[in-house]
Every structure is written in C-alpha cells, then in structure tokens.
Amino acid sequence: MEHSSLIIRLLSVFALLVILITTYLSVIRPTQLRWGATAEEARRAMPGDDLVVHPTFVATRAITVHARPEDIWPWLVQMGYDRAGFYGYDLIENLGSTSGIHSAQSILPALQHPTTGDVLPISAVAHLTFGTIQTDQFLIWQSETVPHDGAFTWALYPIDATHTRLVSRIRLRYHEVGRGLSLDLFTEFADHVAVPKILEGVRDRVEGRAPGSLSIEAIEIAIWVFAFAEFATSVGFIVTWQRWRRAWCLAWGSGSLLMFVLYARAPVWISACLVGGIAALMFVRLQRQNNGVHRYISTQPE
Secondary structure, eight states, rough: HHHHHHHHHHHHHHHHHHHHHHHHHIHHHHTTTTTTOOHHHSSSOOTTHHHHHHSEEEEEEEEEEEEEEHHHHHHTTTTTTTBBOOSSOOOHHOOOOOOOTSSOOOGGGSOOOOOOOOOEESSOOOOOOEEEETTTTTTEEEOOSSSSSSSEEEEEEOOSSEEEEEEEEEEEOSSSHHHHHHHHHHHHHHHHHHHHHHHHHHHHHTTTTTOOOOOHHHHHHHHHHHOOOOOHHHHHHHHHOSSSSHHHHHHHHHHHHHHOOOOOOOOHHHHHHHHHHHHHHHHHHHHHHHHHHHHHHHSSSS
16 A cells, blocks of 8 residues: 555544544534433532532433422432442443342332432442432532542422422533543543433333343443444544545444444434444445455456
C-alpha cells in the first residue's frame, strides 16, 4: 500500500470518528440526559444540586409510577450492590455480589433504615455514601470526597392520589487523569443505558410486574458486544480493503447501529436483526474482496 493511500485512509477514519462523536454529542447525548423528564423537571432545582460545584455531567431522568410515594420508597432505599441490586442489568450490575445475581423482587426489611454516612457499594470496586435522607421524599447518594465530585438524587413527586413521578438527578465532575477518568468515560456512555433501566425496574416491581428474564438480558448484552465488534472490525477494513470507500460506508453504518442498539431501546429482536444484517453484509463484502484478490493473483504470469 502506498504511503499516500495509507494517509488518506487514516484521515478518513479520523473523519468518521468526528462524524460519529458529533452525532453523539449533538443529537443523542442531549436526549439521553433528560430521558423521560419534562422540560420543567430538567430545570427544577432538586436536593443535592449544591453538592457538586461546576459539574461536567448533569442528567435528569424520570418515570411515572402508578403508586404513592410511600409504596415506592422501600424499593429505592434498599438499592445497592450487595444489597437489593439495582433492578436493571443484573448480569452486569450484580456480577460477583454476595446477594446473588438477581435483584430483589420483594421488600427487604433489613435494608430499610440506612442513615446518613452509611457506605453504599455500587460495584465490587467502588462505593458511595448515603447523604441526606428524607423518608418518602428523596434520598441522596454522594461521593466520599470533599468537595464532592458526584451526587445521585432519587426523588418522589406525587401527581395525584395514585400516581408519582420518580425523578433521578445525577451531577458529576469528571476527573482530569488517572483511574477516575476511565470510570468517567465509562459513565459517560453507560449511564444513559443503565439509569432508564433502573427506573423501569423500580416501576415494574412497585406495580407488580415480573422482572425480565436473564436470558433476554444476556441476548441484549451480546448484541451490544457484537455491534461494537462489527464497528471495530469495519474500521480496520478501511485500512485493509482495496475498496476502502465501501468499507468507510460500512463503518459509518455499523457505528450508527452501535449507538442505535445502545440508546434507542428498541425491541431486542429488531436490534438482533440489524446487527445480523450488518454481519451478513460484512461477510459478503469480505468474500468478494478475497475473490478479487485471488483472481488478481491467478492472472499474474508465473
């Protein structure tokens, strides 16, 4: 491959990443930061807003629950790793937990009375602490560092006698270097997936719906992995394929699909069909590429 051709291909990869990142920042991120929340809820001051100064990441998500605040509260207060779980993606969030892989499906009396300052594990390697707790109204999870670099508020706002808005407010200040920066980058992309699932998990348990099966959850996670692998592979094809412009289009499509399966919350079967379609297209193109190379070699003189 000529040096100039390689430079052009690498520049095209850079342009692709710029396009995808711009799409994420300008279109996807703003909608995910206020998933389910009204404009008023996003603007409204909430307890804990004063804990993190100059946050980098501010998200307000909400969901309507057919229940009173006092019916929702017990499910909120018992959440946590090695506690009741998070009611979301158990295969990820509860991995290694001593309480088991399944999030709780009932109220656990032993976890109903945390106090300010109690440690709240959020994974096998990280934890927060309970901040201010106002029964049936709101609770705050906060970082141990002072000044705080993270605060998570869960608040209940009654609509009428039988409906309540459950609102989540997250304020984070990203780190500049080190392990904290890696966790920040993970949060930037994963939080949009995790928190809506948690809100739905709380709602479903309060309203008496059975949690989704772990097998469906495993399929959904596998789809994410395959979509990411397709994107990474197609980016590599830009450098290695003869017809690299087609590879670029394929990489753009697979990158867009990756964001779709992560954030569109489409039915699993739709995401599976789309990811399978990209895989089939990649296979066909790769076969044609290989056949073209073989024909070229066979036409060369001995």
